[in-house]
Amino acid sequence: MNHSRTYMTKPVVAVDGGGTRCRLGLRQGGSDTAVELGSANVTTDFDAAIAEISRGLDLLSARSGIAMNELSGLPAYVGLAGVAGSAIAQRVAQALPFSHIRVEDDRPSALVGALGDQDGVVAHCGTGSFLAAQIDGDQRFAGGWGPVLGDPASAQWVGRRGLTVTLDAVDGIREGSALSRYFLDKLSGAAGIVDFASTARPVDFGALAPAVTAHAAEGDALASLVMIEAANGIAELLPVLGWKPGMAICLTGGIAPQYASYLPDEMQHCVTAPAGEPLSGALTLAQFFSKEIAHEHL
Missing domain, CATH: 3.30.420.40 (ATPase, nucleotide binding domain)
Structure with a gap:
């Protein structure tokens, strides 16, 4: 997978969730807003993980000043520990309010965040x-x-x-x-x-x-x-x-x-x-996802 450094300017949302903590971020206009909460492993406890992410979205909305209905309309990349296949990824996507969402395990976020392009x-x-x-x-x-x-x-x-x-x-x-x-x-x-x-x-x-x-x-x-x-x-x-x-x-x-x-x-x-943390990798992947969506609508 070859990632370009050319990023879309449209705001995006990302989630990086693991067994110890869950971080959510909003990237807009070249700056990031982030919040941090507790554990969010969807295999260990699906309902608790979704509740934690939902609480994080409320905090992210409040901190960024973007209303929840607008936030949920942004492209979202969600990387979570415990997403071991498409079935649970789809279940996570359906449990969250986003209209454009990609759910994967937490490994790509950590890899892209740590290495960037190298x-x-x-x-x-x-x-x-x-x-x-x-x-x-x-x-x-x-x-x-x-x-x-x-x-x-x-x-x-x-x-x-x-x-x-x-x-x-x-x-x-x-x-x-x-x-x-x-x-x-x-x-x-x-x-x-x-x-x-x-x-x-x-x-x-x-x-x-x-x-x-x-x-x-x-x-x-x-x-x-x-x-x-x-x-x-x-x-x-x-x-x-x-x-x-x-x-x-x-x-x-x-x-x-x-x-x-x-x-x-x-x-x-x-x-x-x-080079960066998993959340920064998740935000980068959210931008690539946003670019894919834009191309699909051309």
Whole structure:
């Protein structure tokens, strides 16, 4: 997919929603207006996600001064975690008030936001995770299949894995550390960990990840093991997507930047700051969508 930098001047709306937060934006006249809310994963909780987006639209209307009936008439690009196929995309489109809407998963927004027009790869690790590549105008994606079937190196994976190695320490399989003692104290022992895990949502596991990254930064053996496992998984898959030495690597999402120092040296040298955030990518995709609509009506 080759994206031109020639943007339409017509206002557009975009939504970027994930397991931790949902951001909505309006781009008009070269400036952006944005609002931020809580989780919006349409697979985890469809009704709650739609309610959060709807609340965000009300806030966006109020902040921009554009009435809701006018806002809902603008071209809208919606990139959401949990959109795994056309059926749920159509369901989202029908649940929102827009007359011109394109609904996809949250991966294209993150890729375009991070890389702009340049070639490179993205390892996006928030509550969930996926890898993506943009090379010679083509895009490839891997992962993003949710916490049960995938999301390696995501915050929820790191939090959950931290609990697993803690239980290994309880069993004497691994040597205990400050991390295992922290989790055992925080969750009232092994039984408490099992009880917590039985009802924990991805965002609940993800909330434990900062403890793992902090302990790893202090050299904790168990925490470092978790971080190394996560980074190794990323390092193994990026070349499969087409990454070659010298090509940009963007680490996006809440936890991904923490992996930079755990990657192989040749990859560490290629880590590049993202050009923008997923919402900016979603707004760019909304502009391309607006251009398509305009061409259809010529």
